[in-house]
Amino acid sequence: MARSSGYRPKKKDIEEVSKLRKELSKLKYHQWQKATHIMQKITVLTGDWAGPSGGLIEPRACKYCQYYGHTRQYCKQRERDEKLEIENEIAKDKKWREDQQKKAESAPKIKNGQGDYFDSIGWAWVRDEYVGPLPACEEGEGDGLYMIKNGVTVKKKQE
Numbered sequence: 041m042a043r044s045s046g047y048r049p050k051k052k053d054i055e056e057v058s059k060l061r062k063e064l065s066k067l068k069y070h071q072w073q074k075a076t077h078i079m080q081k082i083t084v085l086t087g088d089w090a091g092p093s094g095g096l097i098e099p100r101a102c103k104y105c106q107y108y109g110h111t112r113q114y115c116k117q118r119e120r121d122e123k124l125e126i127e128n129e130i131a132k133d134k135k136w137r138e139d140q141q142k143k144a145e146s147a148p149k150i151k152n153g154q155g156d157y158f159d160s161i162g163w164a165w166v167r168d169e170y171v172g173p174l175p176a177c178e179e180g181e182g183d184g185l186y187m188i189k190n191g192v193t194v195k196k197k198q199e
């Protein structure tokens with residue numbers, strides 16, 4: 041674009057240009073005729089107008105949203121979409137983690153083996169770290185459903 045030397049846009053022109061730019065930004069790709077017309081007005085006001093022999097200055101529409109007045113790099117729609125995409129990814133990831141958590145919680149618990157048997161017959165038992173569940177005999181013992189309380193085996197209250 042040719043810029044005429046020493047040109048300084050007047051305040052009135054600056055306002056007009058921003059108004060025209062706003063108008064331009066409301067136009068979509070297929071409205072190129074109107075966009076070109078507005079662009080011409082802008083270039084005249086900004087001093088970029090090269091005259092009738094300078095050829096048409098073609099306004100470029102955003103390759104992303106197809107609207108005039110900005111490029112893909114500065115596209116607000118693209119920014120919004122990308123932000124939304126990131127948020128969706130985060131939400132998806134969160135849901136996946138929650139699903140994994142649920143799966144882990146609903147998976148069958150490791151069986152107590154002998155302990156389950158003791159539970160089924162109403163015996164208090166303790167887990168020995170070497171041999172596994174053994175009948176309990178001390179006061180307060182009981183790793184399964186039952187425990188020894190006041191010298192007798194009682195069913196533990198479910199938490």
Ligand SMILES: [Zn+2]
Binds near residue numbers: 103104106118
């Ligand atoms: Zn855009």
